[in-house]
Amino acid sequence: MPIGLTYLFEGSILVGMKDTGRRESKSARFAKAHPTVRARRAERTREQILRAGLKIFSEKGFEGATMDDIALELEATKGLLYYHFKTKEEILSAILKNSPVIAALESTLNTTEYKPFAEAVRTATARALAILEEHAEFIRFLHVQAMLSGKEAEVVYNEVIERMRQLVAAGIELYKITGEVRADADSKHWSTMLVSLVISYFLQNQMFGSSAKQDSEYLDYMITNLVGAITTASAPRVAGR
Numbered sequence: 001m002p003i004g005l006t007y008l009f010e011g012s013i014l015v016g017m018k019d020t021g022r023r024e025s026k027s028a029r030f031a032k033a034h035p036t037v038r039a040r041r042a043e044r045t046r047e048q049i050l051r052a053g054l055k056i057f058s059e060k061g062f063e064g065a066t067m068d069d070i071a072l073e074l075e076a077t078k079g080l081l082y083y084h085f086k087t088k089e090e091i092l093s094a095i096l097k098n099s100p101v102i103a104a105l106e107s108t109l110n111t112t113e114y115k116p117f118a119e120a121v122r123t124a125t126a127r128a129l130a131i132l133e134e135h136a137e138f139i140r141f142l143h144v145q146a147m148l149s150g151k152e153a154e155v156v157y158n159e160v161i162e163r164m165r166q167l168v169a170a171g172i173e174l175y176k177i178t179g180e181v182r183a184d185a186d187s188k189h190w191s192t193m194l195v196s197l198v199i200s201y202f203l204q205n206q207m208f209g210s211s212a213k214q215d216s217e218y219l220d221y222m223i224t225n226l227v228g229a230i231t232t233a234s235a236p237r238v239a240g241r
Contacts, residue, residue: 046084049074050098053091062092062145062152089155096159101135109167116236117180118227120171125198125223132202143203161199165191172230180235190230197222
């Protein structure tokens, strides 16, 4: 079924308010009888919107893109678009939430396997950098567009950086319980520094020439100092450090 017709079918209660009432009744009965079918159809529509939104954002930039552009790419009415998303910020937020890049980063930071704190930080950092490298084009796109749009920067911060920071902060709190991290360490501040270090290291190595690249020794040096500043004397050390 074409997407425009799908919307008219799904939203018949909205478009048929002044009709005879039979369309409302049929739609309501169908929704009650087939809630799973309706939910799947709505989910497919949302996925189509997100694909169209990502394409338009990539072509025109977030600042230059409009809801009209996305509706045109979708070959659907603006009514369908606004039924699912009120603003392009909501579309971008949903794109990020459903991004395999963000899911992979969260999985890396939210690992349940236990390692000594210093080893856990290095392992998570290495995995995160590998994921960023694998999806370098997408990350560069987000970075460049966020610099051009204050609204996009806010969405990217909330859906990517802040979520990563919260996971790192939760990890630091857990290591306080094990006694490896000092009880007085401010997990919010230290998680911000760790996340900022990883992101800045990746972006500098991606966006500038080879002469400006930071080698792995620099990253290891910074991590060693950050970890050493908040660990207790009893915390296990990584061999050779």
